[in-house]
Amino acid sequence: MLRKFTLTLLAVCCTPYCVPALADEVNIYSARQENLIKPILDIFTERTGVTVNLVTGSADELIQRLTLEGDNSPADMLIAEDVGRLYRAKEAGVLQAVESAAINDIIPAQYRDSEGYWYGLTLRSRVIIYDRARVNPADLSTYADLADPKWDNKICVRSSGNIYNQSLVASMISRNGVEATEAWATGLVANFGRDPQGGDREQISAVAAGQCDLAISNTYYFGGMLKSTNEAERKAAAAVAVFFPDQNGNGAHMNISGAGITKAAKNRDAAVQLMEFLAGEEAQAWYAEVNNEFPVRADVPASEVLQSWGTFKADNLALEELGIHNAEAVRLMDRAGWQ
Template identity: 55%
Template sequence: MLFSLPLYASQNAQEVNLYSARKEALIKPIIDKFSKQTGIKVNLITGKADALLQRIKSEGKNTHADVFITTDAGRLYRAKSADVLQPVKSDILNNAIPENLRDPDGYWFGLSMRARPVFYVKGVINPEELSTYEALADSKFKNRICIRSSNNIYNQSLVASMLAADGQDKTQQWANDFVKNFARKPKGGDRDQIKGAASGQCDIAIANTYYFGKMLSDKKTDQKKAAEAMAIFWPNQSDRGVHVNVSGAAVTKYAKNTANAQKLIEFLATKEAQRWYADANFEYPVRKDVAPSELLKSWGKFKADTINLSQLGVNNAEAVKIMDRAGWK
């Protein structure tokens, strides 16, 4: 179901239409600043990521969308492959956003970054036991790992990154052994993996960092208590680095307000917007000259995988096949 503010197809020079997979509370304050600074009205539609992409595809040339914001490079790649985006040539975006966090052809740009590290139960797991994603397939972790299902794009992108690093044969063997270490049948979202570990169902959880930040800041005591029982381990620090991903933005193929669409994305890449956007979503700024929040700083520095995130989309289909063959439900 989509929740929306009033939206009207427009070629008015002072409007732009935004379809966002980010909830209204997590994006509207910063786009209101954009409107105040530029005089450009932003008409906002919010909804589930996959539903919004399907809507843009279904609307075709009649789409109202000028800008599409969604989570995960795998979804951004799907949008590009569906031929519903157009390339943007912008020195502002190319200079602000690292090359690996944007599409090589300019079809989409990362706006905030998250990592998908290993979370472990304090006092149960010795962090010296941990090293890499690959090592989680070791039999010593049998019945000790909580992770969500294989139909989740975050896990698909993690496996896609491993395909790029290790190749098909090694990744398949890893997946075959990794599923043997699941403490339970995959279920729920990332928060549920952290809660499962904190409640003793497993010792290790795989989740995105922003969920951990949200749980630590949650007013619900059970969420906060679960997160406080866990610690972060940054895997693969001696080789490629921890798997990272982005939420990002693109200009749609049939945008009616392309100039304003580009202005909006460029604004979201400014220092001011990066600071707010990353803090509000418990994510890391994509700009190297903007520091993360104090909470994220408290988790320590880490080496991030520098693979161009477009490869996560390229490798997605094979990643899904590998997970299916391994019995990762």
């Protein structure tokens, strides 16, 4: 019977990615919006016969839910934005380690947990967005330079409660230590053109509107605005450009969205199979294109929009460092007066 089942699945399965399903379903808790992931999950279901059920929410809520549910949790996989959250999930004890040579061979070591608790699936950089008319890109160089008084009243960035900023600061702590990073954050805050408000898109719009000359933003927000159906967003994006900092140093700050298998997973093997699928070429190309992110594997090309920004040097810091230094980063930003 089992043999017949396997053969049937093999018979309907005719693509390069083709392994018989091991369970009927995988349950995901996802901090990514449904439209950013559902279509590729549907393709997985088509190929394998495994139904994928999606519960969406904020990462911290989902991590708390996993903690409260314990072994009774129905979730097999957690998908989160930002490595800081994946690290929190590991620390909270709601994930389990995965040993998959198939994934480890594909995803560079700095973009996955050293013990296999989480894996990066898409890649983004946190960059400087500058006004094309008012800023000469030759005057831009490093993250450190953003604390220089020459940028007084010229920088827009969202609040310190935001995990992307926490991760950027955590990377600087990892590289330069607390003292130097705190001096930098204090100088950066002194250069704010307004009190932190809104998300990354709002910072870019504020630059286009002349409120600031520079914004700090994740690359996919800029990519999303360039391709936006909203004309005002497209117009704002056309007025600015992207600058990758630290090209003569460590390289531009990188972060991931990614996933881990939950500790309580009842459908572990199917969940690992899904993870391998998401790390596969087809999923990587689709997933990155749809959210304007860089594929996490080097052999899959980025979308046309992202390629139009040119190649850049990416920081190769192991991303678990961002989780390790998160709490220190939050305290430091508070001391620096970063609201």
